[in-house]
Amino acid sequence: MHNYLLSVFLMMGSLYVVIAHGNLVKKVIGLGMFSTAVFIFYIAMGKIAGGSAPIVEEGVTVYSNPVPHVLMLTAIVVGVASTAVGLSLAIRIKAAYGTVEEDEITAQDNRAEEQMEADS
Amino acid sequence: MLALLVVTVIAAVRSEDLFAAAVLFGIYSFLTAVLFMDLDAVDVAFTEASVGAGVSTVLLLSTLRLTGRFQRKSRRSPVLPLLVVAMTGAALVYGMLDVPRFGDPLAPAHTHVAPRYVQEGMNETGVPNMVTGILASYRGYDTLGETIVVFTAALAVMMLLGTRVRGGSSRGREAIGDLLVLRVVGKVLISFILLFALYVQFHGDYGAGGGFQAGVIFATGFIVYDLVFGEADGRRVMPHVQAERLIALGILFYIGVGVVGMLLGSNFLDYSPLAHDPVHGQHLGILLVEFGIGVAVFGAVMSIFNAFSGLRLPTDNGQADA
Numbered sequence: 336m337h338n339y340l341l342s343v344f345l346m347m348g349s350l351y352v353v354i355a356h357g358n359l360v361k362k363v364i365g366l367g368m369f370s371t372a373v374f375i376f377y378i379a380m381g382k383i384a385g386g387s388a389p390i391v392e393e394g395v396t397v398y399s400n401p402v403p404h405v406l407m408l409t410a411i412v413v414g415v416a417s418t419a420v421g422l423s424l425a426i427r428i429k430a431a432y433g434t435v436e437e438d439e440i441t442a443q444d445n446r447a448e449e450q451m452e453a454d455s
Numbered sequence: 456m457l458a459l460l461v462v463t464v465i466a467a468v469r470s471e472d473l474f475a476a477a478v479l480f481g482i483y484s485f486l487t488a489v490l491f492m493d494l495d496a497v498d499v500a501f502t503e504a505s506v507g508a509g510v511s512t513v514l515l516l517s518t519l520r521l522t523g524r525f526q527r528k529s530r531r532s533p534v535l536p537l538l539v540v541a542m543t544g545a546a547l548v549y550g551m552l553d554v555p556r557f558g559d560p561l562a563p564a565h566t567h568v569a570p571r572y573v574q575e576g577m578n579e580t581g582v583p584n585m586v587t588g589i590l591a592s593y594r595g596y597d598t599l600g601e602t603i604v605v606f607t608a609a610l611a612v613m614m615l616l617g618t619r620v621r622g623g624s625s626r627g628r629e630a631i632g633d634l635l636v637l638r639v640v641g642k643v644l645i646s647f648i649l650l651f652a653l654y655v656q657f658h659g660d661y662g663a664g665g666g667f668q669a670g671v672i673f674a675t676g677f678i679v680y681d682l683v684f685g686e687a688d689g690r691r692v693m694p695h696v697q698a699e700r701l702i703a704l705g706i707l708f709y710i711g712v713g714v715v716g717m718l719l720g721s722n723f724l725d726y727s728p729l730a731h732d733p734v735h736g737q738h739l740g741i742l743l744v745e746f747g748i749g750v751a752v753f754g755a756v757m758s759i760f761n762a763f764s765g766l767r768l769p770t771d772n773g774q775a776d777a
Contacts, residue, residue, distance in 0.1 A: 338494070339551050341457050347544040348464040355536035358526035360473055360518055364480050367511060368464060371487050374503070378496045383565060384558030388495045389573065390662065391583035397560070399495035400569045401576075401585040405594060408586065409601040411502045412667050412752065415511050416608030419759045422518040423615040426763075429522045436527050 338379035345372035357437040359425040363418060370414045377403040456493070460486050474524050477515040484508035497663040498586040501655075505671045510756060513678065517763040581738035582660040590665065591741040591748075595724040598744075599709055602751050606702050609755035613699070616762040641683035648676035656749050660738065666745035670752025678760055686764065698757035705751025712743045 349372060352365030381403035389401035429435050432443055463486060467479040484507035491500035555562035572589050580588040590598050656669035681689030712726070719728035726740020727733035 337457065338490075338557060339554060340548070341460065343544055343547045343551065344461060345464055346547070347540045348468055350543065351536055351540045352468050354539065355533050356526065358473065360515070360522055361476060361526055364467065364473075364476050364515065367480060367507075368467065368483060371484060371503070371507060374499070375487060375490060378491055378494045378499060379557060380554075380562070380564050381496065382494045382558050383560045386495055386558075386560075388497045388663075389585040390497070391577045391585070398573050398585065400565050401572060401589055402569050403564070404496045404499050404586045405589045407496070407499050408502050408590065408665075408667060409598060411499070411506050412671075413601055413604050413608075415506045415514075416605045416755065416759075418511055419514055419763075420608050420611045420615070422514055423612045423762065426518060426521050427615055435522045438527075 338382075339376060342372045342376040342379065345369075345375065359428065359435040359437065360422070363421045363425065366421070367414065367418055370410070374407045374410065377407050456486070456490060460490070471526055471528065472524065473519050473526055474516070477512060477519060480515065481508045481512035484511065498584070498665065498668075501663050501668050502671075505668050505675070509675060510671060510760075513760065514763055517760075579734065579737065580741060581734040582741055584660055584662065584665075586663075587659050587665050587741060587745070591744045592726065592737055595713070595744065598748065599706075599713070599724070602706055602709060602748055605752060605755045606706055609699075609702055609758045612759050612762050637683050641679055645676045645679055648672060648679065652676065656745065657742070659745055660741060666748030667752055669745075670749040670754075671756055673749070673753045674756035674760070677757060681760070681764065693757065695758070695761045698754050698761065701754030702751050702758065703754075705747045705749070705754060707747075708750065709744055709747035712740060712747065716740070 346369055349365045349368035353362050353369065356362060356365070381400040383397060383399050386397040386399040387395045389398045389404065425435050428440065432440050434440060460483065463479055463483045467476050467483065470476045470479065484503055488500040488504040488508065491497075491503060555564075559565075572585055572593060576585045576588045576593075577583060580592050582588040582592075652669045652673035652675075655664035655672060656666065659665035659669070677689065677693050680692060712729075713724040716725045716728060717723050721728045724740075724744075726744075727736045729736035729739050729743075
């Protein structure tokens with residue numbers, strides 16, 4: 336049970352990072368932590384009391400459930416791939432706006448909009 | 456263990472220094488990997504340690520080099536986010552009350568398809584590591600999709616950041632430094648890293664490991680070379696175009712194995728007809744498919760790293776080159 340509670344706590348901690356911080360790179364870190372917390376939840380689900388790692392071995396009769404392991408294994412790789420996409424988006428935003436802070440990006444957008452309205 | 460994880464997350468939340476947050480994220484990944492070991496998920500622990508802790512941290516650090524190390528203090532009040540987080544957390548804990556007891560062998564998750572994989576996996580695929588068996592054979596379609604997702608992500612990164620050399624000196628990162636210690640240790644380490652990657656690749660059917668982990672570890676060897684000896688030498692060892700081609704080749708190899716099964720009169724990604732008896736065919740198919748995954752993941756990680764490293768922002772060229 337404490338594993339489940341732990342994963343909820345970690346999820347909420349990283350959710351806070353995602354919504355409360357304005358820095359885009361920090362948000363990506365938060366998302367990465369969030370997904371890892373979800374992995375902990377799945378792997379904890381797969382554990383069977385008294386079980387062993389799911390590799391066939393003589394003398395072992397109880398194995399933990401290998402299905403969540405397979406799902407999370409691929410999810411980790413996909414997670415890092417999407418992290419890479421997020422980070423490269425952040426780099427492009429930095430190149431275009433000169434900042435990765437959400438407030439400053441919005442302020443620049445608003446200013447540009449007002450400029451366009453004034454011009455027309 | 457669990458307390459350490461909690462402390463790491465709290466420290467990462469509070470840190471204004473993004474460099475520290477990125478390193479804490481790496482530590483967090485390692486701690487999770489240890490926790491996975493404890494929960495019997497050896498393959499997942501392996502992947503988390505190599506991918507989550509290794510590659511993510513390298514990518515985060517190369518991003519921070521471009522976007523700046525410190526974040527600005529947020530002027531907004533933290534009350535609303537805290538409230539949202541607390542409410543979501545309470546809802547999740549409430550839902551958790553109905554979750555089966557931890558470690559219960561009769562939980563629904565363990566009574567559907569899992570018993571079949573656990574009991575028949577060895578006889579049907581000839582592979583002792585059930586995770587590998589399920590990954591490459593029973594759920595071969597899923598894994599093919601997953602590999603294509605990685606391919607698409609690498610493609611997106613290359614499109615966003617560009618792959619071509621722009622104007623001579625603006626690209627091409629220098630070596631970390633001309634340190635003899637780094638060069639000697641690097642050279643020795645790389646041979647072991649590559650050997651270990653090959654072991655993980657071709658022993659994944661008996662022990663923990665497989666194509667995903669091996670691809671990443673193999674790429675790590677090249678990344679270490681790139682970092683220690685500079686990008687120019689790294690490019691000579693492993694031209695960027697080759698890495699990009701390898702992603703597509705790996706996936707085509709994977710699909711090719713499936714098509715060969717089809718031509719031999721079976722379903723797509725059914726490996727049984729590949730050898731004289733079905734179990735051997737399955738075993739061979741799993742090895743081949745894992746090889747395809749390894750090649751594709753290696754190419755993807757290398758291409759993503761190449762796109763990130765040595766990139767200069769046009770706006771702060773002067774500072775970056777100084």
